[in-house]
Amino acid sequence: MKYRVQIIALLSIFNIGLVSGQSSLANPESIVPYNGNYLVSNIGQKLDAELGGHLYVILKESDCGIIEESHYSYNTTNLFHYGFIDSFLGGMYDGGYTYENLLNQGSFGLGAPDKLDGEVTILDGIAYQTRVSGNTSIPENSEKTPYAFVTNFSKDSEFILEEVNSKELLEKKLDERLLNINGMYAIKIEGVFKKMKTRAFPPVMTKPYPELGSMFDKQVFFNYRNIEGTLVGFRLPQFIKGVNIPGYHFHFISKDKSKGGHLIEVEIGDVKIEIDMIDSYSVKVPDQDEFKKFDFNKDRSPDVRKAESGKNK
Numbered sequence: 001m002k003y004r005v006q007i008i009a010l011l012s013i014f015n016i017g018l019v020s021g022q023s024s025l026a027n028p029e030s031i032v033p034y035n036g037n038y039l040v041s042n043i044g045q046k047l048d049a050e051l052g053g054h055l056y057v058i059l060k061e062s063d064c065g066i067i068e069e070s071h072y073s074y075n076t077t078n079l080f081h082y083g084f085i086d087s088f089l090g091g092m093y094d095g096g097y098t099y100e101n102l103l104n105q106g107s108f109g110l111g112a113p114d115k116l117d118g119e120v121t122i123l124d125g126i127a128y129q130t131r132v133s134g135n136t137s138i139p140e141n142s143e144k145t146p147y148a149f150v151t152n153f154s155k156d157s158e159f160i161l162e163e164v165n166s167k168e169l170l171e172k173k174l175d176e177r178l179l180n181i182n183g184m185y186a187i188k189i190e191g192v193f194k195k196m197k198t199r200a201f202p203p204v205m206t207k208p209y210p211e212l213g214s215m216f217d218k219q220v221f222f223n224y225r226n227i228e229g230t231l232v233g234f235r236l237p238q239f240i241k242g243v244n245i246p247g248y249h250f251h252f253i254s255k256d257k258s259k260g261g262h263l264i265e266v267e268i269g270d271v272k273i274e275i276d277m278i279d280s281y282s283v284k285v286p287d288q289d290e291f292k293k294f295d296f297n298k299d300r301s302p303d304v305r306k307a308e309s310g311k312n313k
C-alpha cells in the first residue's frame with residue numbers, strides 16, 4: 001500500500017501553501033503530523049518547525065482513488081488558570097476556586113490543594129490529590145484549590161521515547177521536538193517508568209502561612225520503581241513568569257490512581273508522548289481579600305526554580 005501525503009499548511013506568513021510527497025510507510029499513523037520522521041526526513045527540520053501543529057491531510061490512495069482521508073489539525077486549545085504562582089509562593093494557600101468550576105474549564109492539568117496539603121494532578125476530568133502520607137484521593141467537587149491550571153487535552157502530535165535515564169534528558173529530548181521556545185505545550189507521557197521520584201508538601205496549619213521558600217525542607221519525597229502511569233505536564237515560556245512556572249512542570253498519577261505527586265526525577269523505559277499546542281491562556285483572578293493586598297513586586301524566580309526542581313538551593 002502506498003500513501004500519498006499532502007501537507008497543507010495554513011500559515012500565511014511563510015506562504016508555504018501546499019507541499020506533497022510520497023511515502024510507502026506501512027502505517028499512516030506513523031506519518032505523524034508536526035514531528036514525524038516523514039516530515040523531518042523529507043521536508044526538513046526547519047519546515048517541520050514552521051508547519052508545526054497546523055493542518056495536515058493524509059490521503060491513503062489506491063488505484064481506485066482516495067480510500068481514506070485523515071485530518072490532523074491544530075486544535076484551538078486554551079489553558080485556563082486560577083491564581084498566580086507568585087502569590088501562591090507568597091503563602092496564598094487558601095482555596096478560592098472549586099474543583100467543579102475548574103473541571104468545567106479543562107480535564108488535564110496541575111494544581112495545589114487547599115492549604116497546600118499535597119499536590120494535585122488532573123487527568124481525564126478527575127482531580128487527584130496526593131498527600132505527604134503518599135495517599136492519593138479525589139477531592140470533593142465543592143472543595144477549593146488555591147492554584148491550578150487545566151486544558152482540554154487534544155493531541156496534535158505523538159511520538160515514542162525509549163530509555164531516557166533522567167528528567168534533564170527527557171526535557172532535552174522534548175526541547176528537540178518543541179521548537180517554538182515561546183510556544184505553550186501540554187504534554188502527556190504514558191507508559192512504564194523505571195524510576196520515579198515525586199514529592200508533596202505538608203499542609204499549613206496556622207496563619208500567617210509561611211512562604212513556600214521557607215518550606216522546602218518539609219517536602220516529602222516518594223520513590224517508585226517500574227511504575228505504570230501518566231505524567232501530566234506542560235512546557236511554558238518565560239513570558240508566563242509571575243503567573244505560572246516557565247519551563248517544564250510535571251505531576252504523576254499512577255495507573256491504579258493510588259500514587260502521584262510533583263515530578264522530581266524520572267527514568268523512563270518505554271513511553272508514548274502526546275503533545276497539545278496551546279494557543280491561548282486565560283487567568284481567573286482570585287477575589288480573596290488577601291489577594292487584593294498581595295504585593296507582586298518581589299522577584300520570586302529563585303523560589304519558582306526550587307519549587308519546580310524540589311532542590312532547596
Ligand SMILES: [Zn+2]
Binds near residue numbers: 119249251262263
Ligand atoms: Zn507541581
